[in-house]
Amino acid sequence: MDTRFLGIPELTEVPSVAVVVDVMRAYTVAAWAFAQGAEKIVLAGSLDEALALKAAHPTWVALKDGPPAPGFDTVNSPGLLRSTDLGGRTVVQKTTAGTVGALAVKDASLVLCASFVVAEATAEVLRTRGGDSITFVVTGEDGRADEDLACAQYIARRAADPRTEATEYLTRAADSRAAHELTEGIREGVHPDDVSLCLELDRFPFAMLATSEESLMTLRRYEGSTP
Numbered sequence: 606m607d608t609r610f611l612g613i614p615e616l617t618e619v620p621s622v623a624v625v626v627d628v629m630r631a632y633t634v635a636a637w638a639f640a641q642g643a644e645k646i647v648l649a650g651s652l653d654e655a656l657a658l659k660a661a662h663p664t665w666v667a668l669k670d671g672p673p674a675p676g677f678d679t680v681n682s683p684g685l686l687r688s689t690d691l692g693g694r695t696v697v698q699k700t701t702a703g704t705v706g707a708l709a710v711k712d713a714s715l716v717l718c719a720s721f722v723v724a725e726a727t728a729e730v731l732r733t734r735g736g737d738s739i740t741f742v743v744t745g746e747d748g749r750a751d752e753d754l755a756c757a758q759y760i761a762r763r764a765a766d767p768r769t770e771a772t773e774y775l776t777r778a779a780d781s782r783a784a785h786e787l788t789e790g791i792r793e794g795v796h797p798d799d800v801s802l803c804l805e806l807d808r809f810p811f812a813m814l815a816t817s818e819e820s821l822m823t824l825r826r827y828e829g830s831t832p
């Protein structure tokens with residue numbers, strides 16, 4: 606199998622199968638949103654687009670990274686989201702790295718968004734649908750964010766060998782720059798439990814599949830075998 610690990614600036618071709626990884630925190634947050642009942646997540650390309658979608662659909666929940674901001678309902682924090690009821694709601698998500706990475710591969714034939722909380726479910730989709738070539742988009746720090754690279758490498762290994770152990774990959778993520786910045790309060794819009802929530806292996810049994818719906822990149826939970 607041809608497996609590549611690329612940062613967003615290195616995406617010069619449309620991949621066939623793309624796994625977009627953002628551990629801290631976009632795709633941990635997205636998984637929590639589904640766990641809290643969200644029906645779908647629209648991935649916005651800019652803050653202005655997110656606000657325009659919210660204005661056009663006032664019942665949608667607009668979410669951004671960093672500090673709270675006017676027009677947005679909440680922030681990119683799993684610790685904060687886990688006490689929010691999102692039953693049947695549509696979430697609009699805009700973050701610095703994660704949502705940008707998914708939009709960068711929107712023309713791929715299969716796009717999965719992933720983090721440690723959905724690692725095994727994602728690996729299982731790759732075992733059945735991954736084909737010969739998989740591109741992992743390491744969204745943070747232009748491909749150098751070790752929490753994202755470690756998770757991507759773990760999912761790739763796990764897809765090939767379900768006996769792969771997670772410990773060394775989780776240890777790298779726990780020691781990443783993002784983990785330290787979240788812990789030390791350098792990043793904003795943070796709950797004290799965010800880092801530990803981002804390191805919960807296989808917290809959720811579903812994968813997350815992104816497709817274009819009415820020209821919007823839309824993420825849904827996926828538990829079947831045929832995306």
Ligand SMILES: O=C(O)[C@H](CS(=O)(=O)O)OP(=O)(O)O
Binds near residue numbers: 631
């Ligand atoms: O919310 C996050 O953790 C980051 C943004 S920042 O580094 O906190 O400013 O966004 P993401 O796209 O989820 O990596």
Ligand SMILES: [Mg+2]
Binds near residue numbers: 631703745
């Ligand atoms: Mg990140």
